[in-house]
Amino acid sequence: MEKSLPIPVLCRLSSLYDYLTxxxxxxxxxxxxxxxxMVLGQTSHTIRKDISFLGAAGTAGTKYSIxxxxxxLTDRLGFNQVKKCCIVGLGRIGSALMEHFSVYDQQEFRLVAGFESNINRLETLHSPIALYxxxxxxxxxxxxxxxxxMIAVPPQNAQEVADRCCGGGVTGILNFTPTVVKVDNEAVFIRSxxxxxxxxxxxxxxxxxxTIIQQPFEKE
Amino acid sequence: MEKSLPIPVLCRLSSLYDYLTxxxxxxxxxxxxxxxxMVLGQTSHTIRKDISFLGAAGTAGTKYSIxxxxxxLTDRLGFNQVKKCCIVGLGRIGSALMEHFSVYDQQEFRLVAGFESNINRLETLHSPIALYxxxxxxxxxxxxxxxxxMIAVPPQNAQEVADRCCGGGVTGILNFTPTVVKVDNEAVFIRSxxxxxxxxxxxxxxxxxxTIIQQPFEKE
Structure with a gap:
């Protein structure tokens, strides 16, 4: 019964999970x-098709049990298995992510560590999680x-940090820099x-x- | 010569602009x-095709003048015209965005105002931009x-805030909430x-x- 879920389906199912929760x-x-x-901005057909990926059937008009x-969703997408996360780079965006996720009450992931190269900054940060x-x-x-x-370092350091995270064993990277990060390991997923x-x-x-509205006659 | 650019092309051209800068x-x-x-994670064919949308030709092996x-890019995508931005919701993520963009040195947009419904919080925030x-x-x-x-309010307030921003006349919304926001006005672009x-x-x-790796025989 296990099918590989296309990423767009997985994204929509993840939004569905959030809304249903x-x-x-x-x-x-x-x-x-x-x-x-209506709420998720999809056709009802897409919703039913996505849900059918989970192995649950539904026809137009049927009401699903939430x-x-x-x-x-929890079982199929593994949301009952807490995944440990870290944040690398505790500047403005990184610190905000740290505060945001350290009070995050969902159970699918838990922020457990933060990393920062600037030792002075590291000493001044107040954090509910362990910093290194x-x-x-x-x-x-x-x-x-x-x-x-989660990588929130300056763009020029993103690749090196991604390599080191993979060296430690992470299998998922959420890249907050504009740098296109690549890793050799195909088992590592990257989203930006x-x-x-x-x-x-x-x-x-x-x-x-x-431009197009103002120049209608020049539009091809 | 004006052609409507497909959104994926526009996204790639925007990354190209950032990298070339x-x-x-x-x-x-x-x-x-x-x-x-290589750098942008695209085929060279895609790069040449995207650039051809700008009206510049290039063949394999040609070096473009940066x-x-x-x-x-600046002319075609309007990056020489500063667009004024605001942030609504100055909680953790909103405040981080405010700090991030108030020192942002690009010229294509400028953060000019922040909004927050909690008056007590508004009074304690230090900001280089005007707050209301x-x-x-x-x-x-x-x-x-x-x-x-940019909307960084609690999810349940996102739609109302989007409506009020459109009421004021914004034509672009960057939605940082998980809520799917909709507006009646087709001239308003929303990205999330x-x-x-x-x-x-x-x-x-x-x-x-x-799951798939562990259960290869159950995979369809």
């Missing part, structure tokens, strides 16, 4: 694919069996969040759409 | 599509002609960065890949 907390017990589609769906100098990355990741690393890049894309979208 | 600062003057492809490419209580969102956006809004969601997707990727 909130509904569950509010005491809602059943929901239709139509309602889910408890059942959450149990399936950056030269100990590999040692601590191996010792604590950390599986996921380029905040300035997203803002730049938005800025370009506004510009190109305006 | 850094090369330019380092004094590099020419680069080939092969080298660009100055020329930057001038084309959240009830003034529409008024200030209109008055300052702000075009882009769901940090916890990305971490959850990574966590699921690790799990599903491990």
């Amino acid at each position: 909130n509904l569950h907390k509010k005491g809602v017990s059943r929901i239709s694919s139509n309602e889910l589609g 408890d059942d769906l959450l149990a399936l 100098p950056a030269y100990r990355i590999e040692e601590i990741i191996r010792q604590m069996r950390i599986e996921l690393a 969040i380029d905040i300035s890049g997203e803002l730049r894309v938005l800025s370009a979208l506004l510009h190109t759409s305006t | 850094n090369l330019h600062k380092k004094g590099v003057s020419r680069i080939s599509s092969n080298e660009l492809g 100055d020329d490419l930057l001038a084309l 209580p959240a009830y003034r969102i529409e008024e200030i956006i209109r008055q300052m002609r702000i075009e882009l809004a 960065i769901d940090i916890s969601g990305e971490l959850r997707v990574l966590s699921a990727l690790l799990h599903t890949s491990t």
Whole structure:
């Protein structure tokens, strides 16, 4: 029954999990694919197809049991197995991530360590999690069996830090730098969040759409 | 000559712009599509195709002039026109974004205002930019002609805040909440960065890949 899930499906199922978790907390017990589609910005067909990947059938109009769906998602996507995370680079973004995730109440991952190369900064940071100098990355990741690393270092250091995290044994990297990070190990998954890049894309979208509107006769 | 750029092309051109800007600062003057492809994680063919959207031709082996490419990108994507931005929600992530972007030295956008509904928090924040209580969102956006809004409020408030930002006149929203935000106005572009969601997707990727490796005979 195990099928490899395409990444877009996995992303949508992850959003579904987040939304259903909130509904569950509010005491809602059943929901239709139509309602889910409306909220998640997908067609009800896509919702049913995604859910069918979990092995649960649903036809148009059917209301899914939220408890059942959450149990399936939790089991299939491994959210019942806490994954240990670390953050490398405790500048503005890194520190905010540290504060954000150290109070994060989900159970699918737990922040357990932070790394920073600037020893002076390391000494001034107040943190609910253990902090270490950056030269100990590999040692601590191996010792604590950390599986996921968030990288929030200056762009020019991103590749080296990714290599060292992989050297320690992480199998997932969330890269917050604009650097395209590569690793030799195919078992390591990398996802990137380029905040300035997203803002730049938005800025370009506004510009190109305006340009087209203003010059309709020049549009191909 | 104006063509509507597909969003994936626009995203890649935006990364290209970022990388070329850094090369330019380092004094590099020419680069080939092969080298660009290596760094940006694309094939050289994709790089040449993307650049052809700008109206610049290149064949395999040709070295592009970095100055020329930057001038084309700047003009075509509107990076010479500063777009004003604001941040709504100055909690952990919002405050980090505020600090990050208030020292940001690129010229394509400028952070000019922050909004926060908690008046006590507003009074304790030290900020290089102007801060306002959240009830003034529409008024200030209109008055300052702000075009882009970053939303970092609690998920349940995201839609209302997006509506009010659009009411003030923004045409681009960068949504940092997991909420799927919708606006009626088709001229408004929305992009989302769901940090916890990305971490959850990574966590699921690790799990599903491990599951498949451990259960090869059950794989379809």
